[in-house]
Amino acid sequence: MFSGMNFITRIFLSISLTFAFSSVSYSQSDTLLSLSMSENIDDLTYMTKEIMNRLGIKIRPNVYLDDPISFTFDDFKNKGNIGANFVVTNAIYPNDSASLRFYKKPEIVMKKFFYERLKKGIKKDTSNYFFYILGINIIIHELTHYLQLTYPSTEYADSLDFSTLEKRREYIKRPSEFEAYAVGYYYFLYYFRRPLLERIVISDLKNVIKMKIIINEADKLMYPASGEIFPDISH
Numbered sequence: 581m582f583s584g585m586n587f588i589t590r591i592f593l594s595i596s597l598t599f600a601f602s603s604v605s606y607s608q609s610d611t612l613l614s615l616s617m618s619e620n621i622d623d624l625t626y627m628t629k630e631i632m633n634r635l636g637i638k639i640r641p642n643v644y645l646d647d648p649i650s651f652t653f654d655d656f657k658n659k660g661n662i663g664a665n666f667v668v669t670n671a672i673y674p675n676d677s678a679s680l681r682f683y684k685k686p687e688i689v690m691k692k693f694f695y696e697r698l699k700k701g702i703k704k705d706t707s708n709y710f711f712y713i714l715g716i717n718i719i720i721h722e723l724t725h726y727l728q729l730t731y732p733s734t735e736y737a738d739s740l741d742f743s744t745l746e747k748r749r750e751y752i753k754r755p756s757e758f759e760a761y762a763v764g765y766y767y768f769l770y771y772f773r774r775p776l777l778e779r780i781v782i783s784d785l786k787n788v789i790k791m792k793i794i795i796n797e798a799d800k801l802m803y804p805a806s807g808e809i810f811p812d813i814s815h
């Protein structure tokens with residue numbers, strides 16, 4: 581039923597602009613993969629795949645059939661806290677199979693605020709460091725939606741509501757969002773809580789538990805006044 585269908589999928593990430601600045605750790609580790617700072621979309625796609633593999637998240641088998649993914653910005657007027665969208669205007673479904681889908685003209689559209697900070701880099705302006713890492717985390721979140729086998733949720737920004745912790749929990753628990761948050765936040769913790777991330781990654785916990793802890797820990801840095809997304813990680 582999906583074949584030949586014009587389809588628009590938009591995935592949204594909400595990141596509020598109020599953050600707790602946290603201490604930065606630079607200890608090196610092979611365990612975590614070597615994640616670099618780069619705003620190049622090919623580098624970011626490579627890093628996203630590596631983190632997905634590390635967390636056991638499945639990648640679409642037909643990614644190689646996609647058009648190249650493009651990266652641009654919009655001002656997202658009246659869309660409040662949206663950081664970026666992954667937009668597909670035409671998905672192809674061989675044998676009517678969602679798992680075999682591949683994308684024509686896939687595009688990541690980022691909020692101008694973050695896009696500018698990402699493009700500005702950090703070499704000349706080290707005060708941009710936090711938003712630069714945050715911006716890369718947002719792109720990696722959207723690239724996870726682009727790569728993931730899990731079918732993405734299709735909510736539109738206007739219908740999203742992050743006004744309460746309960747609503748944010750509901751959103752993050754969606755399977756496609758759970759994966760995208762875990763991967764983006766893995767990158768975020770790599771730069772802001774590396775020893776903690778290392779302890780999580782080398783533990784023998786199941787991947788789903790590791791992902792819940794990663795989300796809890798990164799979310800705590802971004803929303804210090806909020807409660808935990810997963811208060812009981814075993815559920």
Ligand SMILES: [Zn+2]
Pocket residue numbers: 591592593721725756757760
């Ligand atoms: Zn998302």
